[in-house]
Amino acid sequence: MIYSDLFFWLFGGLIPLGITAYMVARSKALGTEQDGSRLHSLPGYYGWYAVIWLAMPAMLSGLLFSFIHMFGVFSIPAPMLLGTMFTIGGLGLWYGLSHIKADFRAREKVEKVTTGLLIVSASISILTTLGIVLSVVFESINFFQVISFWDFITGTKWEPDTAFLIGAGRDTAGMAPPAFGAVPIFAGTFMITTIAMFVAVPVGLFSAIYMSEYASHAARGRLKPMLEILAGIPTVVYGFFAAITISPMIVNAAHALGLQADYTNALAPGLIMGVMIIPFVSSLSDDVIKAVPQGLRDGSMALGTTKAETIRHIVLPAAMPGIVAAFLLATSRAIGETMIVVMAAGLRPNLTANPLEGITTVTVKIVEALTGDQEFDSAFTQSAFALGFVLLLITLILNIVSNIVVRKFKQRYD
C-alpha cells in the first residue's frame, strides 16, 4: 500500500464509521431520556458529538504523522499508520460515548467545535499568503546567495545558460559566469503593461461612462454581460489569438509601412492584454461613477452645463479615487498576466523602446525556468522565484496603494 491509498482507506473507513457512531450516540441519548429527564439538546447533536470524537482524533493523528513524514523525521508503513489512526479514533469514540447522558450539553460542545472549524477555514487564507511568501522568499534567498541582489536589479545582461552546468557540477575554467541582470525583463513587462493600459484605460473608461451616463437601462443590461465575456475568455485563448492572428497582422501592417517587425513583437500581446482588461476597468469605474450622487449632476446641469461638461468636470473628479484604484488594479493584473505573453511574446530579453521588436517579460521567464527539465536547485530555476518575488512585491504594492487611494480620497456624500 502506498501513502496515496491511505486517503481513500481513511475516508472510506471514516464515513461509514461516522454514520454508525451518529446512530449509536443518538439512540443512546434518546435511551437516557426515558428515565424521565428531558434531553438538553436535540438528539442529532449527541450524534454529531460522537462523530466529532471519532473523526477528530483520527484525522489529527493522521495529520501529525504526515507532518512527521514530510519533515523526514521518520515514517511508518501506511497500513500501520491506518491502524493507529482507526485505533485512536475508536478510543476517542468510546470516550465520547461515555459522556452521553440526557443532561449533557451536547449542542454547546458541537457548536464550539464547529466555530473552531470555521476559524480554521478562515486561517487557510492566511496560510495561503504565508505559503506564497515563504515559497518565493526561501528560493529567492538561495538565489541571492549566488547572485547579488544589486546585480539582479540593475544588471542589463540576462545570460543564465551556464547556470545549470554549474548547478550540475560541470563548470569548466574558461566558461563565462551566468549573468542574471533582470533590467531587460522588467523593461519588457513595463512595455507590455504600458501598451495594455493604453488600450484598456480609454476604452474601459469611456465604455463605463457611456453605460452609466448615456445608455438606457435595457441597453446597459445587454451591453454589460457582453463586455464581461471579454473577461471570461481564458488567457490561453487570448494568447493563441495574439500569436496566430494579431501578430502576423502587425507584421504585415508594419511591412506595408516600411517597418521591420518581429513575430514575437510586444505590440500583439500588449494590445490583446489591453482588450482583456477592458471589462475589468469598465466595471470597476462603472461602479464608482454610479456611486456619484444624482444631486451633483442635477446641480451642475441646472447651472447650464452640457452633459459632457457635467461628466468631465463634476462626475469624473468625484469618482476619481475609485477610477485611479481601478487603474492600479488593472495594471497589477497586466503585470502578472502570463499566458498571453508566454504564447505571443518572445523569450529573448531585449532592452528596447521599439514595440515591434521581440521582448520578454517577468512571467515568461518564470514559466521558461520552471517548465524545462533542469535540475531544481540550479540558479536558473531559482531565478524564477526571485522574479516571482519581485512580481509579488509589485502587485502587493499596487494593491495597497489602490486601497489607500480609495480610503484616503473617498468623497462622502451623506
Add this chain to the structure above:
Amino acid sequence: MTTENFQADARKRKRDRADKRFKFYGFAAIVFALAFLVFFFIDIISKGLPAFQQAEIQVEVHYNAATMKNYNKAVDKKYKRLVSKTWLRLVPNQMRDKPELIGEDRLEWVLAENRVDQFLKGHEGHRLKSKHQKLVKQMLDEGKVRLVFNTGFFSKGDSKLPENAGILASAIGSVLVLLLTMLFAVPIGVMTAIYLEEFAPDNRLTQIIEVNINNLAAIPSILYGLLGLAIFINFMGVPRSSALVGGLTLALMTLPVIIIAARAALRAVPDSIREAAYGLGASNLQVVWHHVLPLAMPGILTGSIIGLAQAMGETAPLLIVGMMAYIPEAPGSIFEATTVLPAQIYTWSSESLRAFEERTAAGIMVLLAVLLSLNAIAVKFRNRSENTW
C-alpha cells in the same frame, strides 16, 4: 442679431459639438470592444471549424501474414503515405483481436494522413507532395476520399500525429481537477465567509484576514503555481503533474473569489431574519445553518460557479506544477500525470504542424462553449434568485 449674440451662439454650438463628441467617444469605446469580440469569435470559429471534419480514404486493406510482420504492408505501397500511421500501426493488433480477418482483403474507409486532410480542406502549407496531390485528386474523382465528422477528436487523447489527436484525455483531466478544486475551495470558502460575516469579532485578526483575502484576490495566478511547486510538490511530496496538485493549487486560487461572493450573499440576507430566529431561541449556529445559509445559497452558488469557470480556464499555475506534459491517456487516479483542456490547447499551439493549429482552435471552441455556458448559468441563476427584501 448683435455680434454678442452671435458669439454666444457660436460658443453654444461649439459646446454642443463637444457634447456630441464626448458621447460618441463612449459609444465608440463600446463598439470597439464589441467589434473585437465579433472579430475574435469569427476568427476562432473559422480556424477551428474545419477540425470537426476529418479526411478518410478508401483503400484495400490486406490482412495477411506479411502485414502481421510489417504493418506497412497493410495497404498498397502507393497509398502508404496517404493513410495515417497511427491506423497502420494498429492493423496487426486488430488481426490479433479478430483472427477471422486474416487472409482477407477488404475495402475499408481508413483515417487519412494529416497532409491529405489539410490538402482536402484547401489550407495553405499542407505540405503534401505533388505526386500524392495528384493521387488524392484522382481518388476524389472516384469518390474514394471523403470528409466525415471527426469523432476521434472527442474520443481520443493527445497524439504526436494531428489526425489522431483528441481532447478526451484533457477533458477528463479538466473534470477531475475541477472536482478537486470544488471539493477543497467551496466548503472552505463558504466556511470562511460564514466566520467573517457571522461570527468574527471585530478585532485585529479579523481585519488582517480581510485585508489578506483582498490581497490574495489580486495576486497573479502564476504565483499560485510557484506556491504549488514549492509547497505541495517539493515540500509535501504530492506527485508532480497530478490532478491532486492541480486541484489544490487552483483551489487556493479560487478561494478568494468564492469567499468574496459568499460574503456578499450572506450580507444581503437582512438582519430581520436573524433576529426572528434568535427570538425563537435559536443559537448562533442554528440561525446561520437553518436560516441565513439557505437564503444566501443562490448567491453563493453563483459565485462558486464563476470561480470554477475561472479555474477551468486557468493555465499558468498549472504549467508551473507540470501539467503540460505529453499525456495521451486519461488519468486513472488523482495521483497520475494529467493534463487539462487549457494546457492541451497550449501544447498544441506550440506544435508546428498546420493541422495542429486547426485542432487548437477547435479545442478553444470546446473550452469557450463550456465556459460561456457556465457563466450563462451563473448569470441566469443570479437573475432568477435575486431577492429584494
